[in-house]
């Protein structure tokens with residue numbers, strides 16, 4: 134069986150042989166089959182095999198994430214990154230989450246760290262709706278300010294001690310905006326999907342190019358997960374001076 138349990142829903146990649154057996158798995162009450170994930174908004178195609186609807190509450194790392202598995206993607210492969218980031222956020226930081234989704238990073242930071250403020254920007258109204266629900270579910274109303282819109286158009290200038298760019302595709306096209314948002318001395322967490330041979334060369338170079346002469350200190354480069362054959366999802370932490 135290739136699949137994952139999100140809340141009480143088993144999300145499968147292939148047609149199952151025996152649905153009754155799968156329903157004996159702990160926590161599983163509903164089953165869906167996942168198709169392709171489409172577009173920059175990352176919307177999955179889903180067929181319901183058992184159950185009436187596809188909304189659930191997933192628990193991870195002492196956080197609650199309400200989502201609809203038919204509308205929103207949940208990446209198990211990003212779990213370690215969702216745990217790493219709250220550990221490095223320092224007291225009193227201002228964080229800008231440029232691709233907030235349902236709060237994948239913003240919620241664990243609000244729950245486990247002690248930031249002054251998190252601005253969580255999300256362009257997809259459905260994800261934004263769940264982001265707002267998750268802020269309430271995790272009692273983070275005083276810390277997270279959700280913003281519906283395009284992170285390139287939001288007027289935040291030199292406000293962030295830390296900028297999260299948790300999106301892959303054409304992420305480099307958003308580096309200009311991140312450079313405007315970050316404070317001098319702030320850190321950008323830049324994600325990219327990169328062919329193996331370039332995986333630790335191209336992302337730092339793109340950050341250096343976008344910095345246009347500002348000093349860049351590469352703090353860390355790590356593979357988050359394999360994205361497709363020969364292509365890796367990589368994150369680079371860079372301090373912008």
Ligand SMILES: C[S@@+](CC[C@H](N)C(=O)[O-])C[C@H]1O[C@@H](n2cnc3c(N)ncnc32)[C@H](O)[C@@H]1O
Pocket residue numbers: 173174175206207208211215231232233234235237238254255256257260282283284285299300
């Ligand atoms: C796939 S999610 C991030 C996944 C997350 N990193 C994780 O741990 O699973 C990326 C989000 O960025 C949003 N997005 C895409 N373009 C955007 C833009 N220009 N401004 C703000 N949000 C955007 C998408 O709607 C999506 O919800």
